[in-house]
Amino acid sequence: MSKSLPSRADNYSEWYNELVKRADLAENSAVRGCMIIKPYGYSIWEKMQRALDDMFKETGHTNAYFPLFIPKSFLSKEASHVEGFAKECAVVTHYRLKNDPNGGGVIVDPDAKLEEELIVRPTSETVIWSSYKNWIQSYRDLPLLINQWANVVRWEMRTRLFLRTAEFLWQEGHTAHATKQEAIEETEQMLEVYAEFAETFMAMPVLKGIKTANERFAGADETYCIEAMMQDGKALQAGTSHFLGQNFAKAFDVKFVNKENQLDYVWGTSWGVSTRLMGALIMAHSDDQGLVLPPKLAPIQVVIVPIYKGEEQLENIKVRINPLVKALKSRGVSVKFDFAENQSPGFKFAEYELKGVPVRLAIGNRDMENGTIELARRDTREKTSMPFEGIEDVIVDTLEDIQKSIYQKALDFRAANTFEVNSWDEFTAKIEEGGFLSAHWDGSSETEEKIKELTKATIRCIPLDAKEEAGKCILTGAPSSRRVIFARAY
Amino acid sequence: MSKSLPSRADNYSEWYNELVKRADLAENSAVRGCMIIKPYGYSIWEKMQRALDDMFKETGHTNAYFPLFIPKSFLSKEASHVEGFAKECAVVTHYRLKNDPNGGGVIVDPDAKLEEELIVRPTSETVIWSSYKNWIQSYRDLPLLINQWANVVRWEMRTRLFLRTAEFLWQEGHTAHATKQEAIEETEQMLEVYAEFAETFMAMPVLKGIKTANERFAGADETYCIEAMMQDGKALQAGTSHFLGQNFAKAFDVKFVNKENQLDYVWGTSWGVSTRLMGALIMAHSDDQGLVLPPKLAPIQVVIVPIYKGEEQLENIKVRINPLVKALKSRGVSVKFDFAENQSPGFKFAEYELKGVPVRLAIGNRDMENGTIELARRDTREKTSMPFEGIEDVIVDTLEDIQKSIYQKALDFRAANTFEVNSWDEFTAKIEEGGFLSAHWDGSSETEEKIKELTKATIRCIPLDAKEEAGKCILTGAPSSRRVIFARAY
Numbered sequence: 001m002s003k004s005l006p007s008r009a010d011n012y013s014e015w016y017n018e019l020v021k022r023a024d025l026a027e028n029s030a031v032r033g034c035m036i037i038k039p040y041g042y043s044i045w046e047k048m049q050r051a052l053d054d055m056f057k058e059t060g061h062t063n064a065y066f067p068l069f070i071p072k073s074f075l076s077k078e079a080s081h082v083e084g085f086a087k088e089c090a091v092v093t094h095y096r097l098k099n100d101p102n103g104g105g106v107i108v109d110p111d112a113k114l115e116e117e118l119i120v121r122p123t124s125e126t127v128i129w130s131s132y133k134n135w136i137q138s139y140r141d142l143p144l145l146i147n148q149w150a151n152v153v154r155w156e157m158r159t160r161l162f163l164r165t166a167e168f169l170w171q172e173g174h175t176a177h178a179t180k181q182e183a184i185e186e187t188e189q190m191l192e193v194y195a196e197f198a199e200t201f202m203a204m205p206v207l208k209g210i211k212t213a214n215e216r217f218a219g220a221d222e223t224y225c226i227e228a229m230m231q232d233g234k235a236l237q238a239g240t241s242h243f244l245g246q247n248f249a250k251a252f253d254v255k256f257v258n259k260e261n262q263l264d265y266v267w268g269t270s271w272g273v274s275t276r277l278m279g280a281l282i283m284a285h286s287d288d289q290g291l292v293l294p295p296k297l298a299p300i301q302v303v304i305v306p307i308y309k310g311e312e313q314l315e316n317i318k319v320r321i322n323p324l325v326k327a328l329k330s331r332g333v334s335v336k337f338d339f340a341e342n343q344s345p346g347f348k349f350a351e352y353e354l355k356g357v358p359v360r361l362a363i364g365n366r367d368m369e370n371g372t373i374e375l376a377r378r379d380t381r382e383k384t385s386m387p388f389e390g391i392e393d394v395i396v397d398t399l400e401d402i403q404k405s406i407y408q409k410a411l412d413f414r415a416a417n418t419f420e421v422n423s424w425d426e427f428t429a430k431i432e433e434g435g436f437l438s439a440h441w442d443g444s445s446e447t448e449e450k451i452k453e454l455t456k457a458t459i460r461c462i463p464l465d466a467k468e469e470a471g472k473c474i475l476t477g478a479p480s481s482r483r484v485i486f487a488r489a490y
Numbered sequence: 491m492s493k494s495l496p497s498r499a500d501n502y503s504e505w506y507n508e509l510v511k512r513a514d515l516a517e518n519s520a521v522r523g524c525m526i527i528k529p530y531g532y533s534i535w536e537k538m539q540r541a542l543d544d545m546f547k548e549t550g551h552t553n554a555y556f557p558l559f560i561p562k563s564f565l566s567k568e569a570s571h572v573e574g575f576a577k578e579c580a581v582v583t584h585y586r587l588k589n590d591p592n593g594g595g596v597i598v599d600p601d602a603k604l605e606e607e608l609i610v611r612p613t614s615e616t617v618i619w620s621s622y623k624n625w626i627q628s629y630r631d632l633p634l635l636i637n638q639w640a641n642v643v644r645w646e647m648r649t650r651l652f653l654r655t656a657e658f659l660w661q662e663g664h665t666a667h668a669t670k671q672e673a674i675e676e677t678e679q680m681l682e683v684y685a686e687f688a689e690t691f692m693a694m695p696v697l698k699g700i701k702t703a704n705e706r707f708a709g710a711d712e713t714y715c716i717e718a719m720m721q722d723g724k725a726l727q728a729g730t731s732h733f734l735g736q737n738f739a740k741a742f743d744v745k746f747v748n749k750e751n752q753l754d755y756v757w758g759t760s761w762g763v764s765t766r767l768m769g770a771l772i773m774a775h776s777d778d779q780g781l782v783l784p785p786k787l788a789p790i791q792v793v794i795v796p797i798y799k800g801e802e803q804l805e806n807i808k809v810r811i812n813p814l815v816k817a818l819k820s821r822g823v824s825v826k827f828d829f830a831e832n833q834s835p836g837f838k839f840a841e842y843e844l845k846g847v848p849v850r851l852a853i854g855n856r857d858m859e860n861g862t863i864e865l866a867r868r869d870t871r872e873k874t875s876m877p878f879e880g881i882e883d884v885i886v887d888t889l890e891d892i893q894k895s896i897y898q899k900a901l902d903f904r905a906a907n908t909f910e911v912n913s914w915d916e917f918t919a920k921i922e923e924g925g926f927l928s929a930h931w932d933g934s935s936e937t938e939e940k941i942k943e944l945t946k947a948t949i950r951c952i953p954l955d956a957k958e959e960a961g962k963c964i965l966t967g968a969p970s971s972r973r974v975i976f977a978r979a980y
Contacts, residue, residue, distance in 0.1 A: 029556070029617065029621070030561060030620055031557045031559045031561060034557035036554070036556050036621055038554055039552035042555055043553070062529040062532070062533060063533070064528055064532045068524070068610075069521045069580075070521070071520060072596065076596045086586070086587035086588065086596055088586065090582045090584075090585055091583065091586075091598050092581060092610065093583045094581040095578070095581065095645040096578065096581075096645065097565075097577070098576065098577075105563075106565070106566045106572055117598055119587075127519065127521075130520055131517075131526055140832070146529060151558055155585040342630070
C-alpha cells in the first residue's frame with residue numbers, strides 16, 4: 001500500500017494503470033477485457049450518473065430499457081452500421097449447457113442452438129429503431145426523447161481499464177424528430193449538456209467540434225464530440241452526439257404522418273458517454289501522489305483525522321469534531337471522521353491523498369489547546385493551521401475553490417499545450433511533444449489517413465468555433481478555409 | 491386506447507397482459523423472451539431502485555460492478571449451482587461477424603471462436619467470489635458488503651412481461667463475513683429490508699419465511715423469502731435472501747486469517763429483487779380500470795385537469811392553479827397540470843386512471859365561481875367537491891391515506907384468503923379457490939413433490955413466525971411440528 005506510484009514523468013501509462021488499481025477504482029477480471037469496477041470507483045461513477053441523469057431529465061428526456069441482445073439480422077439493416085461493428089461483436093449461439101456424456105464436465109448443448117444468432121449490443125440503435133417503428137405513427141408521437149443506462153460490449157483486442165474495455169457501462173440517448181432542423185438542434189443541445197457536465201462537474205475543459213467523415217459514428221450523417229486534453233498532451237474523446245439523418249428510419253421503415261398529412265421518414269439522433277469518463281477524470285487532474293478529484297464528484301469531500309494518544313484525548317477531540325461533522329452534513333458536504341485506531345495518521349494521510357479526498361483536516365492535542373485545526377488541500381497539497389472557529393465556512397469555500405482551481409489549472413495546461421502550426425516540419429516536430437495542433441487540412445480523407453500513418457495524429461475535431469481563415473494544408477499545401485485540431489489520442 | 495380492459499374476473503391473466511401494455515409499462519421485443527421497459531414503466535422501476543438503494547446504503551452496503559460474462563468453468567465450480575443454472579444459459583461462443591464469402595450477408599466468423607465459452611450471467615456468485623478470493627486475506631477485510639445493479643439472463647421457455655423474462659434487471663447483494671452467525675444475521679437483515687420496502691413503498695404485505703430444500707437457491711444452505719398474495723389468490727415470490735454457508739468460499743478457495751490467527755473459509759450471503767416486483771406491484775393493487783399505484787412509487791402523484799371553453803377560461807384557471815402546482819412541488823409532490831388542448835377531459839380522466847395516478851383534480855367554470863375543485867381518488871374512485879382553499883393540505887393527506895388504504899386493502903384480502911386446512915379433502919377443495927393454505931407437512935421432499943403433482947400447489951415458505959404445533963401431514967398423516975404455507979404461484 002505504501003509503495004509510491006510510478007511518476008507521470010517517468011512512465012505516464014504505468015502511472016495511470018497503477019493509480020487505477022491502488023486507488024481501488026477498478027481491476028481486470030478473469031474475463032478478457034472486462035473490468036470490475038470496485039466500490040470506490042463505482043461511487044464516483046454513481047455521482048456522474050446522477051448529475052447526467054438530472055441534466056437529461058431537465059432537457060425533457062426519460063429513461064427506458066431495451067434488450068441486451070440484438071438479432072444478427074437487425075444489425076445488418078443499416079449498411080455502414082454493421083460495417084462499423086461486425087468486427088467486434090460478442091455472439092450468442094446457444095441457450096443451454098449440459099453434462100458431457102463423455103465425462104468432460106459441463107459443455108454447450110449442441111441441441112440448443114439458436115435459429116438466429118444474437119449479438120450482445122455494442123450500441124442499441126437497431127433494436128431501438130425497430131421498436132420506434134411501432135411507437136411512431138404521427139407527428140403527435142414526436143419528438144420521442146429517450147435515454148437508456150446500460151452495459152454494452154465491443155470485443156476490443158487491446159484494452160485498458162476504463163479507457164477501452166470489452167464491456168463498459170454507458171448511457172445512450174436515442175431520439176426521434178419530425179424535422180431535420182429539430183434533430184440537429186437536439187444533437188447540438190446534447191453536446192452542450194456533455195460539455196457543461198465535463199466542465200462543471202469534472203472540472204475538465206473540453207473542445208466542442210465535429211468529427212471528420214473518417215471518425216464519424218457508423219450510421220450517422222454527422223458526429224459531434226467533446227475532446228479533452230490529458231496531462232500527457234494526448235486527446236481523449238469524452239462524449240459524442242450523432243445526427244443520424246433518416247438513416248435508421250429508412251433501415252427500419254419508421255415513417256410518420258406530418259402536419260401536412262404527408263408520410264415521411266423520421267429524423268434521429270443518438271448520443272452517449274461511458275465509463276471512459278472515469279479514465280478522463282483520473283488523467284485530467286491526478287498527480288504522482290494519487291487521485292485529485294473535483295469536489296462535485298468526490299465520494300468523500302472532507303476527511304477529518306484525529307492525532308491523539310489514548311482514549312481520553314480521542315474523546316476530547318470527538319466532543320469538538322462531532323458537531324462539525326453534523327454541521328457539514330447538514331450543508332450537504334460528504335464528510336468522514338476517521339478515528340480508526342489500527343492505522344497511524346501518516347498512513348491515513350497517504351491513503352486519502354491516494355484516494356483524492358479534496359480536503360483533509362487534522363486535529364491534535366496542541367490544536368485542541370490553541371483552538372486550531374490543520375486544513376490540507378489535495379489539489380495544491382498546501383497545509384494551513386486555521387482557527388477552529390469558523391472552519392465550517394472555510395471548508396465549504398475551499399471545496400468551491402478547489403473545484404474552480406483544478407478547472408483553471410487544466411484550462412491553463414491546455415492553453416499552454418495548444419499550438420498553431422503552419423508547416424509540415426513544425427507539425428512533425430510539435431506532435432512529438434504532445435498537445436493539440438491547430439492546423440490547416442485540405443478536407444480529404446486520404447490526407448487525413450496519410451497524416452495519421454506518418455505521425456499517429458488524428459483529427460480530433462473541426463472546432464465549432466473555428467474561424468474562417470484562408471490557409472494551406474500542412475501536408476499537401478492544398479487550400480483550406482479553416483483550421484482543425486490534430487492530436488495523438490486515447 | 492379507449493377500449494376497456496378485460497376484467498379480472500373474466501380473465502385475470504389477460505387483464506394483466508393487457509394492462510401492462512396499455513398503461514405503457516412494457517412490451518415484448520423482437521428477441522424471444524426479452525422485454526422492453528417503456529418510459530412510464532421504467533420511471534416506476536427507478537423509484538423502486540432509488541428507495542432500495544438508499545436502504546442498502548443505510549445498512550452499510552456499497553455498489554460495485556462485475557462482468558456480464560462468466561467463464562463456463564467458473565459456473566461449474568459449485569456443483570449444485572451449475573446444476574441449477576446450466577439449463578437456461580445464454581452462451582457466447584464467438585467474438586466477430588464477417589461478410590459471407592458466398593454472398594449470404596453477415597455471418598459468424600468461424601475463425602473467431604472463443605477458447606472458452608462465456609455465459610451471460612444468470613446471477614453473479616461465481617464471478618464475484620472469484621474476485622473476493624483476491625480481496626480477502628484477513629478478518630480486517632471483512633465484512634465485505636457489496637451490491638450490484640445489473641441485467642441478468644436466464645433462458646426461460648415460457649415468459650411473461652415482468653414476471654418471467656429471459657433478460658431482467660435486478661440488484662444482487664453479495665456479502666462475505668468472518669462468522670456463520672454474522673452471515674446469518676446479514677441474510678435476515680436483508681430479508682427485513684425487502685419486507686419493509688414491499689410494505690412501506692409497494693403497500694404490499696408479505697409473508698417472511700424460509701424455503702424448503704426443494705425451492706432453495708442453487709448453492710445456498712438456506713433461502714429466506716418474502717411471499718405476496720396477488721388478487722387471484724396466487725402467490726408471488728417477491729425477494730430472496732440466501733445464506734450461502736461456506737459453499738462459494740470453498741468452490742473459489744476464499745480463505746481468511748481470523749482473529750485467532752487461524753485460516754478459515756469465509757461465510758457468504760446473496761440477496762436479490764428484480765423487475766419481477768413490477769409485476770407484483772401491478773397485480774397487488776390494480777383494478778379493471780387500470781393501474782392503482784401507491785403514491786410513494788407513482789411517477790405522477792397528482793394530475794390536475796382543467797375543464798374549460800376558450801382561452802380566457804383556461805387563463806383564469808391557470809392563474810388559480812399555477813400557485814398550487816408550485817406549492818405542491820415545493821412539498822415534494824410530483825404533480826402534472828395537463829391543459830393540453832387536443833384531448834378531452836374525459837379522455838384524460840380515462841388515461842390517468844389507466845396509468846394509476848393516485849389523485850386527480852378537476853376544475854371547471856362552476857368550480858371557479860364557487861371556489862371549489864373536484865378531487866378523485868384512484869384507489870376508491872370516489873369523487874368529492876372540495877373548497878379550493880386548503881386543498882394543498884387535503885392533497886398531501888389524501889396521498890398518505892391512499893398509501894395506507896391500499897396496504898390495508900391488500901392485507902385484508904390476504905387475511906380473507908388465508909385458510910388453515912387440516913385434511914386432504916379440505917386442501918384439494920380450497921386450493922381450487924386460490925389463496926394461502928396453512929397446513930401441516932411431514933417435512934419430506936417426496937411429499938412436497940407429490941402435493942405439487944396432485945394440486946399444482948407448492949410450499950411457498952415455512953413462515954418465520956410459525957408457532958410450534960403438533961399436527962399431521964395433510965397428505966401422509968405423518969407427524970409435523972408446525973404449519974407451512976401452500977399456494978399456487980407465479
